[in-house]
Amino acid sequence: MRGFWLLTAVGLAAAEDGLNGWLRYARLPCDVAKHARVPSTIVALNTTETSPVYTAGQELQKGIKGILGRRLNITRDATESSLLIIGTLDDFNTAGVDTEIPELVEDGFWLSVKGDAVEIVGQNERGALYGAFQYLSMLAQANFTEVAYASNPSASIRWVNQWDNMDGTIERGYAGLSIFFNNYTIVSNMTRVSQYARLLASIRVNAIVINNVNANPTILSETNIEGLARVADAMRPWGVRIGISLNFAAPQTFGGLSTFDPLDESVIAWWSGITDKLYARVPDLAGFLVKANSEGQPGPLTYNRTLADGANLFGREAKRHGGIVMFRAFVYDHLTLDENNWKDDRANAAVDYFRDLDGQFEDNVVVQIKYGPIDFQAREPPSPLFAHLPNTASAIELQVTQEYLGQQCHLVYLPPLWRTILNFDLRVGGKRSVIGTDILTGRRFNKTLAGYAAVVNVGLNATWLGTHLSMSNLYAYGRLAWEPTADSAEILDDWTRLTFGLDARVRETIARMSLISWEAYENYTGNLGVQTLTDITGPHYGPNPQSMDNNPWGQWTRADANGIGMDRTVWNGTGFAGQYPAEVAAAFESIDTTPDDLLLWFHHVPYTHVLKSGNTVIQHFYDAHYNGAETVAAFPRQWESLRGLVDQQRFEEMLFRLTYQAGHAIVWRDSINQFYANISGITDAHGRVNHHPWRVEAEHMQLDGYRVTEVTPFEVASGLHIVQTVDNSTAARVSTAPLTFPAGTYDVAVAYYDLYEGRAQYELFHNDKSLGAWEGNNEERLGFTLTRGIDGHSATRITFPGIEIVEGDVLRVETTPQGRETAPLDYIAVLPAGVVD
DSSP: OOOOOOOOOOOOOOOOOSTTTTOOOOOOOHHHHTTOOOOSEEEESOOOTTSHHHHHHHHHHHHHHHHHSOOOEEESOOOSSSEEEEEEHHHHHHHTOOOOOOOOOTTOEEEEEETTEEEEEESSHHHHHHHHHHHHHHHHTTOOOOEEEEEOOSOSEEEEEEOBOTTSOBTTOOSOSOSSEETTEEOSOOHHHHHHHHHHHHTTOOEEEOSOSSOOGGGGSHHHHHHHHHHHHHHGGGTOEEEEEEOTTHHHHTTOOSOOOTTOHHHHHHHHHHHHHHHHHOTTOOEEEEOOSSTTOOOGGGGTOOHHHHHHHHHHHHHTTTOEEEEEOOOOOGGGOOTTSTTOOGGGHHHHHHGGGTTOSOTTEEEEEESSSSSSOSSOOOOGGGGSOTTSEEEEEEESSOTTTTTTTSOOOOHHHHHHHHTOBOOGGGSOOBIIIIITTSTTTTOSSEEEEEEEOOOSSTTSSSSTTTHHHHHHHHHHHHOTTOOHHHHHHHHHHHHHOSOHHHHHHHHHHHHHHHHHHHHHHOOTTSOOOBOTTTTSOSBOGGGGSSSTTOOOOOOOSSEEOOOOOTTTSOSGGGGSOHHHHHHHHSTTTSOGGGHHHHOOEETTOBOTTSOBHHHHHHHHHHHHHHHHHTHHHHHHTTBTTBOHHHHHHHHHHHHHHHHHHHHHHHHHHHHHHHHHOOOOTTSOTTOOTTEEEGGGSEEESEEEEEOSSGGGSGGGEEEEESSSSSOEEEEOOOOOSOSEEEEEEEEEEOOSSOOOEEEEEETTEEEEEEEOOHHHHOOSOOOSSSSTTTEEEEEEEEEEEOTTOOEEEEEEOBTTBOOOEEEEEEEETTOOO
16 A cells, blocks of 8 residues: 655665665654654564564564664553554454454455554464564655555465575575575574565565475485474464475385385375374474476376376375465476477477366365466466366466576566566456466456465575565565555565665666666567577576577477577467467467567567568567667666665675676677577678677787687677687786777776686786776676586676777786686777767
């Protein structure tokens, strides 16, 4: 709910590391805080220390003290005046406090703020805690309006999935090691676990699966079951229940049985015993998450059983204790996909595997469906499976983890992407079937069990996700799971106020960058529905369009010399379009009615095909990649304008990442454009692709201790070649010929490759004056999936602004290789003001 806001500039805060996220409770300026009317006493109607109501009382006391500088006492006496009373509806009735409120569903709350009297009523204890966080959010944003409203969740399932491994690493982990595991056991110190539960509770997430879907069965050891109890104890006061991922083959690989057949009596008995042990130590265990028969994982198909047979084994066991089973629909066998077969299509897999099983699942089994048919791409159509399960509980799987989306080294605000899915009307049976408001709420098919799961990769990094601005995605996930119609811009503004304060320039700048960041990323990586042209056979980070094809993983573009795109029509292609209900299928079947942003997802077309915009496909590629890179090139300058308005630590950390993103976007732009110019033979109408008048290629410089080499893939090097030192220990240098650029002020950019397991030293000289030194230490400063190769993942740039250059000057880079890092260099760019190259 939005109301009157008091706006003012805020004094600069002390340095912050991001650990408190959006729960900083920063002190409001005195001239703002004086307008706040708050009660004199907090009445928490439950004194049990593990109760979320008790926790809410403590949090209210802490928050009001931080925001307003006023310390309120906490009591159970509700007879005084000027009170902040919090509890469940039953608590209010027991305490004799009269209140009339609208109907609340599970986890819902009522918030009433009238003068210095505040009532927070939860349908249950979690709901009361959520109401407390909502009130504190209002105060922290200087929103002192009087309100009286009920807030109910859109769906009962609002989970996060961690991909933490038992050894302490995290699959797709870009923010350090696990807060849950180390050396195949659960950690003993629960401090970060409790802090994480607090963040999750504040965005109304009600459960977490703490281990990787590619589950290690040692999670079921006696020692680790005791550890699970500790995790549950740490999270229970925050109303966050825990769940675990299970390995389907555990009865055999961990339990010593000869089989893991889900219909075998010994297997059933084994899982029954394990389930009893788990619930004996964690009575409120939320349930289980299962990935089966996908990407090499074991499952029921091994024994010619159905996926429903497998899911129901766990469903029946969890049901005995009140738990649920999230069973992933991400099922496909990449080893059976043949790119030479025009009909093969990984996108078909989810519907092919599950549509005939509708109604065969236990009522506590929830089919967890990735938002798109492939795998967290920059743009996909919604999974048609949402339309095929009218008699089966289902949930959407989103990804806060930026696996294919810049791995948290690139600013990409994800809610606009999620909204393309949540707002999509599947038109099931010719009736309104909007995914967010109709399908996931359960209303369309009269379900009570439905909702959301998000893959989240928080780690031990103080920022939780490795970078401060990426936390907006975690915050927004909780907000949208509660209210899928919430506006992306309003969510971002709330998060910014809570995270960085009320200053209008800070809020406007973060909004300006964030709200265009997904579109920009899509533009400079892959667009028109071709997916993100990243390295799918490697780290899923840097550019490698060649990796999309000629392998069995099924993320194909079918690019050749003549055209590009997957033909997924019924009449001529893989038939995927026909998996949608009739109205949607008809729209995607035709090029004329398929939106351009999904054209290459559904149709194979010549590079010269003319889009609705009037551009050809290939020219759109060139233009979009240049536009996207130009958009993010402005991010560092925009962030720089906030110097002095954001605390120094967070300011410098984000400036480094935004500057890195601006350089890596150019790597993406040049790689993709160079690749498709080469394969299509069609030149850029504007003469930009493979034409860089402001660059001096390293292979054309004077080399001392360097050698010229090619790279793989070829397109990640400007001019197709780079230089690297002749060995990994001898100092070397490269020097330009006398420059012929007109006299003026330039930004000088050095393109190089920062490899894992090496810290080469670099220094740039202008004539004989040092402009600055740096080292190849991105492996320490960034969290993406690092590589040891000279490729699109390690390619980076550093820029030295405002250098006065006259004709005849010489630029020189002196280097010292170290470890695996042979100080590779690609080019030096001498850039006039306003030129993005």
